[in-house]
Amino acid sequence: MTLTWTDWQAIAVPLVLAIGAVAVLLIDAFWRSSTAQLRHTVVTLLTGAVILFGIVFVWAQRDDFKPAFCRPVTEGPAECSLVFEPLTAGLWGVLLIGGLGVVGLSAYRLLSADIPVGEYHFLLLSALVGATTLAGARDLATVVIGLEVVSLPSFALVALRRDRRGSEAAMKAFLVSVLSTAVMLFGISYLYGVTGSLHLTTIANRLNGLDANLERVAFAAGLFVIVGFGFKIAAVPFHAWLPDTYVGAPVEVTAFLAVVSKSAGVAGLLVLVVTGLAPDGSDLRLVIAILAAVTMTVGNLAALRQREAVRLLAWSSIGQVGFLLAPLAVGDAQAVVGYLAAYVIVTLGAFGAVAVVQRHRPSGLLSDYRGMVRSEPGLAVALIFFLVVLAGLPPGLAGLFTKFAAFQSVIDAHLGWLAIVMAINVMIGLAVYLRWVAELFLLPADDPFSVDIETPAVVMVSLFTAAAVVVSVLPSTLFALAT
Amino acid sequence: MNAILLGILALPLLAALALWALPIALGDRLAALYGAVVSGLVLVGSVLLWQRTEGWFAYSGVQQRLGDSMRPLAAVTDGPWIPPLGVRFHIGVDSISVPLIVLTALLTFLCCIYSLKITPRIGRMRSLIALLLVIEAGVIGAFSAMDLVLFFVCFEIVLIPMWLIIDIWGDDHDRAGRKRAATTFVLMTVFGSALMLLGFLLVYRQAGTFDLVQLTNSPVLGGHGVPLAAALLIAVGLAVKVPLWPLHIWLPDAHAKAPTVGSVILAGVLLKLGTYGLIRILVPVLPDATVTIAPYLAGFSTVAIIAGSLACLGQTDVKRLIAYSSVGHMGFIGLGIASLSEAGMQGALFANIAHGIITGLLFFLAGAIKDRHDTSDLRTIGRALYARLPRIGALLTFACLASLGLPGLAGFWGEMLILLGAYNPADSLPRATYLVFMVIAGLGTVLTAAYFLRLIRNLCQGDPADNPASAFAVDLSRIELITWSPLVVLTVLLGVWPGLLLAQWGNL
Numbered sequence: 001m002t003l004t005w006t007d008w009q010a011i012a013v014p015l016v017l018a019i020g021a022v023a024v025l026l027i028d029a030f031w032r033s034s035t036a037q038l039r040h041t042v043v044t045l046l047t048g049a050v051i052l053f054g055i056v057f058v059w060a061q062r063d064d065f066k067p068a069f070c071r072p073v074t075e076g077p078a079e080c081s082l083v084f085e086p087l088t089a090g091l092w093g094v095l096l097i098g099g100l101g102v103v104g105l106s107a108y109r110l111l112s113a114d115i116p117v118g119e120y121h122f123l124l125l126s127a128l129v130g131a132t133t134l135a136g137a138r139d140l141a142t143v144v145i146g147l148e149v150v151s152l153p154s155f156a157l158v159a160l161r162r163d164r165r166g167s168e169a170a171m172k173a174f175l176v177s178v179l180s181t182a183v184m185l186f187g188i189s190y191l192y193g194v195t196g197s198l199h200l201t202t203i204a205n206r207l208n209g210l211d212a213n214l215e216r217v218a219f220a221a222g223l224f225v226i227v228g229f230g231f232k233i234a235a236v237p238f239h240a241w242l243p244d245t246y247v248g249a250p251v252e253v254t255a256f257l258a259v260v261s262k263s264a265g266v267a268g269l270l271v272l273v274v275t276g277l278a279p280d281g282s283d284l285r286l287v288i289a290i291l292a293a294v295t296m297t298v299g300n301l302a303a304l305r306q307r308e309a310v311r312l313l314a315w316s317s318i319g320q321v322g323f324l325l326a327p328l329a330v331g332d333a334q335a336v337v338g339y340l341a342a343y344v345i346v347t348l349g350a351f352g353a354v355a356v357v358q359r360h361r362p363s364g365l366l367s368d369y370r371g372m373v374r375s376e377p378g379l380a381v382a383l384i385f386f387l388v389v390l391a392g393l394p395p396g397l398a399g400l401f402t403k404f405a406a407f408q409s410v411i412d413a414h415l416g417w418l419a420i421v422m423a424i425n426v427m428i429g430l431a432v433y434l435r436w437v438a439e440l441f442l443l444p445a446d447d448p449f450s451v452d453i454e455t456p457a458v459v460m461v462s463l464f465t466a467a468a469v470v471v472s473v474l475p476s477t478l479f480a481l482a483t
Numbered sequence: 484m485n486a487i488l489l490g491i492l493a494l495p496l497l498a499a500l501a502l503w504a505l506p507i508a509l510g511d512r513l514a515a516l517y518g519a520v521v522s523g524l525v526l527v528g529s530v531l532l533w534q535r536t537e538g539w540f541a542y543s544g545v546q547q548r549l550g551d552s553m554r555p556l557a558a559v560t561d562g563p564w565i566p567p568l569g570v571r572f573h574i575g576v577d578s579i580s581v582p583l584i585v586l587t588a589l590l591t592f593l594c595c596i597y598s599l600k601i602t603p604r605i606g607r608m609r610s611l612i613a614l615l616l617v618i619e620a621g622v623i624g625a626f627s628a629m630d631l632v633l634f635f636v637c638f639e640i641v642l643i644p645m646w647l648i649i650d651i652w653g654d655d656h657d658r659a660g661r662k663r664a665a666t667t668f669v670l671m672t673v674f675g676s677a678l679m680l681l682g683f684l685l686v687y688r689q690a691g692t693f694d695l696v697q698l699t700n701s702p703v704l705g706g707h708g709v710p711l712a713a714a715l716l717i718a719v720g721l722a723v724k725v726p727l728w729p730l731h732i733w734l735p736d737a738h739a740k741a742p743t744v745g746s747v748i749l750a751g752v753l754l755k756l757g758t759y760g761l762i763r764i765l766v767p768v769l770p771d772a773t774v775t776i777a778p779y780l781a782g783f784s785t786v787a788i789i790a791g792s793l794a795c796l797g798q799t800d801v802k803r804l805i806a807y808s809s810v811g812h813m814g815f816i817g818l819g820i821a822s823l824s825e826a827g828m829q830g831a832l833f834a835n836i837a838h839g840i841i842t843g844l845l846f847f848l849a850g851a852i853k854d855r856h857d858t859s860d861l862r863t864i865g866r867a868l869y870a871r872l873p874r875i876g877a878l879l880t881f882a883c884l885a886s887l888g889l890p891g892l893a894g895f896w897g898e899m900l901i902l903l904g905a906y907n908p909a910d911s912l913p914r915a916t917y918l919v920f921m922v923i924a925g926l927g928t929v930l931t932a933a934y935f936l937r938l939i940r941n942l943c944q945g946d947p948a949d950n951p952a953s954a955f956a957v958d959l960s961r962i963e964l965i966t967w968s969p970l971v972v973l974t975v976l977l978g979v980w981p982g983l984l985l986a987q988w989g990n991l
Binding site for chain 2: 334374388393394395397400401404405407408411412416419420422423424426427430431434437438441443475476479480
C-alpha cells in the first residue's frame with residue numbers, strides 16, 4: 001500500500017497525546033529531585049493540558065472533514081485509514097472529556113501513593129491515543145491496532161497497585177483481551193478473504209454484491225468481529241471478567257475502565273456499524289439488538305443483588321452498555337454519542353464520589369453510605385444526582401432524554417420487542433439505583449460517613465455535577481455532539 | 484397570564500431548592516410555614532388562572548370535531564426545548580386542566596398547613612415540605628403540558644419524591660413494609676410510564692410531532708396496527724397510574740404505609756394524572772384506536788368497581804379500606820371515559836375533582852384516627868368513635884356518605900353522569916355491552932354504600948362502655964378544623980351546585 005496523502009490535522013490529536021505520554025514518563029523518570037507533590041502536580045497539569053488541547057482542537061474543527069493515510073482508488077472515492085469527521089469529533093470529545101475526568105480524579109492526594117505517577121499518566125495517555133485512533137479508524141487494521149493500544153495500557157493500569165487482587169484482575173482482563181483480539185482477527189481475516197479489502201467503505205460496497213454462500217461467510221466473519229468487541233465492552237455473555245477486574249483495580253483505574261476503555265469499545269463498534277459493515281436490515285444488526293437486550297437485562301438483574309458500591313457500578317455499567325447497544329444496533333450515531341456523553345459524565349462523578357468514601361472506608365459496602373444526606377450533604381446530593389441520571393428519571397434529565405433518544409431510534413427502526421425489553425430494564429435499573437439512594441437517605445445512621453474531603457476531589461465532583469446539571473437543563477447539547 | 488402559569492410552575496421548584504439550601508437547624512414549624520406560604524401563593528395563582536379560561540380544548544368527541552375557535556387555550560408558552568428530538572416546551576391551560584391545577588394547589592396548601600402542627604414522628608419536615616413542593620410543581624406541569632414528552636417528564640418528576648415520602652416518613656412500625664410499598668409504587672409506575680413513552684413514540688412515528696394541540700387537531704386515525712399498539716401502550720401505562728384493575732396492586736400498600744400528607748397527595752392528586760392523561764391524550768389523539776379498546780377499558784373499569792368494593796368489605800385496616808375504595812372510584816372514572824360520550828366524559832372529569840376532595844378528606848381523617856390510636860387496624864382501634872371522638876366521628880361519617888355518592892354531596896354527580904354516559908355511550912360503541920357494565924357499576928354503588936356503612940358501624944357506633952377511650956384521644960384540634968373545613972365546604976358546594984364545574988365543560 002502506498003501512502004499518497006495525509007491531512008496531518010486529522011492525526012494531530014493522537015500525535016500530541018502520544019508526545020505528551022512520552023513527556024510525562026520522562027519527567028517522572030528524570031526529575032526525581034523534586035517533591036512527590038510537585039512532580040505529581042506537574043504531571044497532572046501536563047497531562048491535562050495535552051488532553052485539553054485535544055478538546056479545543058476537536059471543538060474548533062468539529063464541522064470539518066479531514067482524511068489521513070489515503071490512497072486513490074480507480075473507481076469510487078479514495079480509501080482512507082483514518083478520518084476526522086463530525087462523528088469522529090463527537091466521539092473524540094466524549095473520550096477526551098472522559099480522559100480529562102480520570103486525570104482530575106487522579107490528582108495528588110487522590111491517587112494512592114504507591115502508584116507510580118509517571119507510568120500511570122503515561123499509560124492513561126497511551127490508552128487515549130488508542131481510543132482516539134479507534135474512533136477515527138476506517139480500516140480494519142487500524143481498528144485492531146487502535147483497540148490494542150487501548151487495551152494493553154488498560155491492564156497495565158489495573159496491575160499498577162502490584163498487590164494480589166490487582167494482579168489477578170489484570171490477568172483476567174489480559175486473558176480476555178487476548179482472546180477477544182484473536183477472535184476478532186479471525187473474523188477480520190475472513191472479511192478480507194471475502195471482500196479483498198480492509199477498508200470499511202470498500203468492504204461495505206463489496207458486501208452488497210456477494211453471492212449467497214460468501215454472504216454467509218461474511219455474516220460469520222462479522223459475527224466474530226462483534227464478539228471481539230463484545231469482550232471489550234463486556235456485553236453479556238462476554239462480561240464475566242468485568243466485575244472482578246473493576247473491584248480489583250484502584251477506583252481511579254476502574255473509572256478509567258468504565259469510561260475511557262468502554263467508550264472506546266463502543267466507539268469502535270459504532271464506527272463499524274455506521275460505515276457499513278452491518279447495513280440497515282442486515283442480520284448483524286439483529287445480533288447486536290439481541291446482545292443489547294441480553295446485556296441490559298443480565299447487567300441490571302445482577303446489579304440488583306450487589307452489596308458493594310463498585311460491584312454495583314460494575315454490573316450497572318454492563319446494563320448501561322446494553323442501553324448503548326440498542327441505538328447502536330439501529331445505527332443511530334446521534335443517540336449513541338449523546339448517551340455515551342451523559343454516561344461518561346455521571347459515571348466519572350459516581351466513581352469520584354465512591355473514591356472519596358472508599359479512601360476512608362475500604363470495605364466499600366453500600367451500607368457505608370448510610371445517612372450521608374445529613375452527615376455529608378454536598379457529596380450525597382451529587383451522588384444521588386449521578387445515580388438518578390444513570391437511572392434516567394427527573395431530575396436527571398440528561399439520563400432521561402438520552403434513554404428517550406435510544407427508545408426513539410429503536411421504535412423508528414420497528415424493533416418493538418427491544419423497546420419493551422428496554423422499558424422493563426428502565427424499571428429494573430431504577431430499582432438498582434434506588435437501593436443506593438435509599439441508603440443515602442436512611443436516618444438515623446449509627447456511624448455516618450463524614451470526613452474532610454480532599455480539595456481536588458471536591459473540585460472534581462463539583463465539576464462533574466455542574467456538567468451533569470448543564471446537560472440536564474440543556475439536553476440538546478448532548479445530541480449536538482454528533483450530527 | 485402565561486407568566487402566572489410559569490410562576491406557579493417555577494415557584495414551588497425554586498422554593499424547594501431554597502428550602503434544601505437552608506440549614507438543617509430550621510425548625511419543623513418554620514419549614515411548614517414556609518411551605519404554606521409558597522403553596523398558598525401557588526393556590527392564589529391557580530385561582531387567578533381559573534377566571535379567564537372557559538370551554539373545552541382537547542375533548543373532540545368521536546364523531547364531531549370542534550373547530551379551532553372553540554378550543555380556547557390560555558396561558559400558552561411555546562418554545563423549542565430539544566430540537567434534535569422534536570421536543571418543545573409547550574404549556575397552556577384550558578377548562579379541563581384548571582380545576583385539577585386548583586385541586587392540586589389546594590391539597591398541597593392544606594397539607595402544608597396541616598404539617599404546621601401535626602407531623603410524622605420522624606420529623607425531617609424541611610425535606611418533607613420540599614418534596615411536597617416538588618410534587619406540586621410536577622403535577623401542575625403535567626396538567627398544563629401541551630407536549631407529550633413534557634407531560635411524560637412531569638409525570639416522572641413526582642415519582643422519586645413520592646417514593647421518598649413513603650420510604651422515609653411512612654408507617655414507623657413497619658420499616659420493611661413501607662420500603663416494599665414505596666418500591667412497588669415507584670417500580671410499577673415507572674414501568675407504566677415507560678410503556679406510555681413507547682406509545683408516545685409510536686404516535687410520533689405516525690404523526691411526526693409530540694405537540695398535543697397539533698395532534699388534537701389532526702389526530703392519528705386508524706383503529707388497528709400501529710395506532711392500536713400506541714393506544715394500548717398509552718392506556719396500559721396510564722392505567723397503572725389510575726390505577727385500573729388488575730394493575731392496582733401497588734396502591735393499597737402505598738396508601739396504607741404513606742404518611743397522612745403522602746396519602747392525601749397520592750390519592751387526591753397523583754391518581755388524577757392517569758385519568759387526566761386518558762382524557763387529554765388517549766381519547767383525542769388516537770380516536771379510532773380508542774374506540775377499539777374502549778369496551779375493554781370499560782370492562783376492566785367495571786371489574787375494578789366490583790373488585791375494589793369487595794376488597795373493601797374484607798379490610799380491617801382503615802387506610803387500606805379507603806385505598807381500595809379509591810380503586811372502585813377510579814373504576815367509575817375509567818368507565819366514564821370509556822363510554823366516550825359527553826355525559827360520561829363530564830362525569831369522569833367531575834368525579835376526578837370530587838374524588839380528590841373527598842378522598843383527601845378521608846385520608847386526613849384516617850390519618851387523624853391512626854395518629855390518635857397509633858394503629859390503623861380497625862380491631863385495635865375499637866368501636867364507639869361517636870362517643871370517644873364525636874367530631875371526628877361525625878366528619879368521618881360525612882366523608883363516607885359523600886364518598887358513597889349521597890345525593891347533595893359532591894360524590895353523587897360524577898357517578899350519576901358516568902352511569903348516564905354508560906347508558907348512552909358513543910354511537911360507535913356496542914351499547915348492549917355498556918348497558919351490562921352500567922348495571923354492574925350500579926351494583927357497585929350499592930356495594931360502596933355497604934362497605935362505607937359497615938365502616939361507620941364498626942368504627943363509629945357501638946357501646947362506649949365496651950370501648951374505653953385511650954388516654955390521649957383529643958377530639959378535633961383547631962389545625963384539623965382549619966385544614967379540613969375547605970374540603971367539607973367544597974364537598975357540599977359541589978354537591979348542591981355542580982354547575983360550578985359542569986358549566987365550564989359545555990352543555991349536557
